[in-house]
Amino acid sequence: MRYGFTTGSCAAAAAKAAAYMLLLGRKKTEITIETPKGIPYTAQILDIRRTEDVVSCAVQKDGGDDPDVTTGAWIYAKVTYCGNDRKDFRSQADFQSRENLQSLEDSPYVQIDGGIGVGRVTKPGLDQPVGNAAINHVPREMITKEVLEVCRLVDYKGGLAVEIFVPEGEQLAEQTFNPRLGIKGGISILGSSGIVEPMSSQAILDTIRVELRQRRAEGYAYVAVAPGNYGLDFMKQAYGYDLDKSIKCSNFIGNTIDMAVEEGFQKLLLTGHIGKLIKVAGGIMNTHSKEGDCRMELITASAIRQGISAQTACEILACVTTEEAVRILETTGKRKVVMEDAMEHICYYLNKRAMGKMQIDCIMYANEFGELAKSKGAEQWFTLLAQEQGQPI
Incomplete structure (x- = not known):
């Protein structure tokens, strides 16, 4: 599959081309940069605008075979001359020292800022400070x-000011996590390797890490987590907890627990549909179907432990959906005890993953029946979450 290049690579290529045209006075329609991954990127330079003191140009984002909302966007750089105010000079000097430059005061320096369509940080805990x-x-x-x-x-040997801007960035940002993260006014310029690897799960994990880190930076030692939008909606409808306060962990339940421990959280509440969470009763910590299923087998195991008949066990094993299996349990009068058995095993594996470093509680639900089971400590969360939102207890 074909890899692409990040918005960071596009911004660097556009900035390099604009600097070249400003300092050399010659048009540049193609430029090559080296990505942190070590893969060179040759970009076509678009929409060139030149004067003696200002040059701007663009590079079109190509996400390869793993495109996101920014694929096709034009990432611009505008380069102008700086005065003698060496803002952020220390970071540039540190970089230059690695290049063995002897006279830092006589060395060139770069000031970087964002313009139209590039978001601005308004909350702590992100890669860049507020502002x-x-x-x-x-x-x-x-x-x-x-x-x-x-x-x-x-x-x-002077300074250059680089402004990165994305004309359609504000509209594109509405389709990203930026509004939720407190990044206002546009997209983020991202990329740790400079390339976009197709079908990578790393972007999802990175987003989870950012949201956890941001919440921790805001002073919270507890966090509510759900695998997807249905879990967040259930939290909102059943308990009045604003889904914007929760973190969506997708299928990465185990990884999210690991990261929450690393970030220093003391408590975590996991809320999810039985279709996802029942897998955790078998120790499956990545709930994607390609990683493992056994949903009906795990429900059946809990049912057998609670004295279900062999015939009913076979009916459950033949089910296609977990909702159907719960309906069968309801007809037997054993839904509650079977779900509590499953919850006991879910909590065992969740807390085993946390290795005693964080308290984990869990709530499991079904669309038709609502709450199916919850851990012993889950009730405490209703008070905690209500206090956070200023609701009457």
Whole structure:
């Protein structure tokens, strides 16, 4: 499958080309940069606009075979001359020292900011501090490296200001996690490797990590988690807990627990549909179907432990959906005890994954029957969540 290039790579390529045209006074329609992954990226330079003091140009984002909402967007860089105010000079000097440059005061430097369509950070816990443009540190390093390369080529020792902007960024951001993360006004300029690997789960894990880190930075030692939107909606409808306060972990229940422990959380509440959570009763911590299923087998195991008949066990094993299996249990009068048995096993594996470093509670539901079972400590969460939202207890 074909890999693509990140918004960070596009921004670095556009900045390098604009710096080249500003300092050399010659048009540049193609530029090559080196990505952190070590893979060169040759970009076509679009919409070139030049004056003696300002150059802007664009690179079109290509997400390869794993496109996201930013694929096709034009990532612009505008480069102008700086004065002698060496804002952020320390970070540039640190970079230059690794290049063994001897006279930092006589060396070129780069100032980076975001313009139209690039988000601005308004909440703590993200890659950039509050107030900064949402241009992550690796893209900033890439931009700096490539622009300084052009400066050295022409022996330019002054400063250059780089503004990254994306004309359609504000509209694109509505389709991303940015509004939820408190990044206002546009997209983020991202990428740790410079390339987009198709079918990668890393982007999802990175998003979970960012949301956990942000919540921890806001001072919370507890976090509510759900595999998907249905779980978040159930929390909202059943318990009045705003889904914007929850974190969506997708299929990565085990990884989310690991990250929550690493970030220093003391408590975690997992709420999910039986179709996902019943897998955890068997120790399956990635609930994607390709990782393992055994949903009916695990429900049947709990049912057998609670004295279900062999005939009913066979009926459950023949079910296609977990909702259907719950309906069968309801007719036997054993739904409650079977679901409590399943919850006991779910909690065992959840807490085993946390290795005693974090208290985990769980609520499991079905669309037709609502709450099926919950851990012993789950009741405490209703008070905790109500207090967080300023609701009467």
